[in-house]
Amino acid sequence: MDFIEVTLKVNADFADILIAELGELGCDAFVETEDGFSAYMDEDKYSEEALEETLNRYADFVQVDYTVQKIERQNWNEEWERNFEPLFIDGQVSVRASFHPKPEEAKYDIVINPKMSFGTGHHETTTLMIENQLTLDHQGKRVLDMGCGTGILAIMAAELGASEIVAVEIEDWTVENARENAELNNYPAIDVRLGGAETVEGEKPFDVILANINRNVLLEDMPAYKAVLKQKGWLLLSGFYTEDLPILQERTAELGLTYISHRVKNNWVSAIFTSH
Template identity: 65%
Template sequence: MDFIEVAIQAPEDFTDILTAELSEVGYDTFLDTDKGFNAYITEDIFNENELKEVVEKYAGMAPISYETSKIVKQNWNEEWEKNFEPLIIGNDVSVRASFHPKPENVTYDIVINPKMTFGTGHHETTTLMIENQLTVDHSGKRVLDMGTGTGILAIMACKLGAKEVVGVEIEDWSVENARENAEANDCPAITVHFGDVKVVENDEPYDIVLANINRNVLLADMQAYTKLLKAGGPLVLSGFYTEDLPVLQDEAKNCGLIFESHRTKNNWVSAIFRKP
């Protein structure tokens, strides 16, 4: 399937809110540029009227413009190679593409070849999730990673010692990409399923549940995540803004979860809840 690239020119202060708005209408990959960012969506669900509505919502506050172009799936590597830079998270974790040299003096080295899939570690939510993972004991644990994308969080779980990691993803190319990245990182403990939370609803409870998706999905599926979590286990969430944290806390409380901590970066949040 081919993709539509939307090259958006916008001030840095508006990139976060624009990416959040676009993610709500189907855009699932974003790359920063010198003038703003590029957003990607499959051609079959691209709707220019929806795009215009998002841009016009903020155009009165700042100079925002966009251009669209078509990208065939086979050319995706060329696109992200032009924009994907190595990343160090928390002084412990390196995230790089296979064509980057392995850095020295890091504890965990993650190789990600993202294709058309979200999750290179550059977005605040992914960084925050990894920072929270570093505080959670994964050794010998079973881990569920909802909305696995490139598989980066599943790979992090594996490198932290998880004995079994299950990723779930609604996009078929993301499933393929996550499996490829798991293999590239020598993580045979990772299994990736195509679908939503229903494909794992009958699984035995997991020691840890990770979900970096978006506010609406997190709220809709919180009860399912809670059911899939062992007593005493952490639920680590991201994909929402600081102003959304109270409503996530309320829903978590309704599900019997206890709020433990949260991290923020550029108004994005990753929070840890625990099942008593």
């Protein structure tokens, strides 16, 4: 049986939502693209009517352009291997798949087999978050990674010496993938949990909180982050555009957080805040 490939051009704020929706329609593999993602399902599960009905529900909120094509069944790993390029971030961090050799010059080496999850490092927000992580002391720290995807930022925290790491995701298959990647990088102690911000309510405070999600979720969940952030702890945010930064700065200031700095790449932002 052949595959159906659905390629969507969509605002990143809605990508995770639509991935979840297409998962309900039978898609079981997803690959990031520069302006959205591609989704794959067995041909016998595909329904044009169901796809259009799903996308039409979001027509008032976001523009979605998509194409559909049939592709011959092939070994998924082979197809993925041809399209996954290793990364070298800030001259220090290697992000690669297990079939890539480790660069000799890499100070930190992260191996990611993403399956259906976002977070290979190829998206600007992930790269920016890693660059910001490199500026902070993680040694012996307690770290929270909200919206962890593949677990790449949690693994980066472990590489930087964090002693206790909690990673949270809303999709069960993403949680499974993050756990697999933690094991793959020899960090099985990373605590990957299914859920949202409520998952860490009442937790012992964290020294560093990482949240690479989207503007609306960040604004909504900010009080929950603040509630579990240590005094003089660090909050790293991404998943939003430069024009959204003032909104995030205003919200964090309302909660007693201080803006420190931010990085920009192709209009995407990652910002650092600290608690008083």
